[in-house]
Amino acid sequence: MLSGRVPDLSAMLLLCAVDRTGSLSAAAHEMGYSQQAASSRMRSLESQIGAELVRRSPTGSQLTQTGRLVAGWAKDVLGAAERMDFGITALHERRAARLRVAASLTTSAHLVPGWLVELHRSQLRINQRPTDVELITGNSEKVISAVRSEKAAIGFIETPELPKDLKHRVIGYDELVVVVSPEHPWARRRSGITLEQLARTPLIAREPGSGTRRALELILADALPGLERATPAVELSTESAITAAIGGGLAPGVLSRLSVADDLALGRLSAVRVRDHDLTRPLAAIWRTGRYPSQGPGRDLVAIAASVEKAA
Missing domain, CATH: 3.40.190.10 (Periplasmic binding protein-like II)
Structure with missing residues (x-):
């Protein structure tokens, strides 16, 4: 859930335009705003964030240090x-x-x-x-x-x-990563887990036909021939459903690092190292x-x- 301090896209565009042009009036012209509307919009943005973002002078407008920081984030968004x-x-x-x-x-x-x-x-x-x-x-x-x-x-x-x-x-290649809720015992295991432990654990899995699921099945079959693997704890068809179930503590899962990067960065999920094998596809x-x-x-x-x- 986002806080009320996150601005909308049009406000981010205006801030980045001021940074690029060095002028609030030029940024207003570029975006089709009147000078008055742009100034009002910028004041609202500064009030929303709680900091001065633009320093105005007779020669133009420059972003403050905080403004440059926010503009950098805005460009990513x-x-x-x-x-x-x-x-x-x-x-x-x-x-x-x-x-x-x-x-x-x-x-x-x-x-x-x-x-x-x-x-x-x-x-x-x-x-x-x-x-x-x-x-x-x-x-x-x-x-x-x-x-x-x-x-x-x-x-x-x-x-x-x-x-x-x-x-x-x-x-190219994609890394698969074992993820668990931060409260799961594996999250505190600095030494990681073995591939056999992963194979014997019921996981939250994608549906049959999924490339993610099939890649893991082939990795396990190749590295651990003859080992009877655990059946999935549950099968779900979307990444969002799987990450929600993992985060809720239902069971571990294996997903693309691409799909869980934000969850890992924000601490909603924890990555678990598989210490004896590289999970790539x-x-x-x-x-x-x-x-x-x-x-x-x-x-x-x-x-x-x-x-x-x-x-x-």
Whole structure:
């Protein structure tokens, strides 16, 4: 739950515009506000945060030290909002879709929006009309099915079992992390747990067909052949439901670090080290035929995804 001190996006945009232009009047003009409206908005923002953010002078406006700090945070939030905007637009685009992309739930929530933003920007840089993208989401099994049936030209999956009848390119790797509620005994175990302990523990799991679940199953089967693994404590189909159940103390779970980064940073969940094994899985792009995806935005998107993940 956010406190009442968190400003809305338009206030963040105004603060960042003042930082960029060095002038409240220039920022007001850029955002379509009157000078009076911008000044009123800034005073409201300072009152909401409880600190002076902008120091005004006859030569312009400069952010205070606190203002620069808040503007830095605001830029992170605005970047996330931009990625969300592109993701939602792609999710609901139906009328003139030129590129259909299917993505597993983890990649569609945490990676694909950023890749789409970069595709859009790269096309604008060369004066090319941005591609309309339709985003289809589901678990890895459903993504593979969508590409096979030509409902999607490109798919992004997170399972080690890459389909032999489709072409693929590994674009990066994702870390799986064991997470528990802060009150769970494992949270206080500095030495971590063994892979066998993990295998024998009933976990909160994704549904069959999930890349996250299948990746863990394959890791356990490869490292501990013949070991009878515990059945899941419960199966849930969304990351939010799983994190809520883990945080509530129902049972441990294994999720992508991407999906639990905020929960770990805010102390809502605790990560548990598996001391004798590395839990990673490949992130892959898939398509139907050819050594590379067909020339065009699909190939460009795969290249962007690979370059972004390599840089990360």
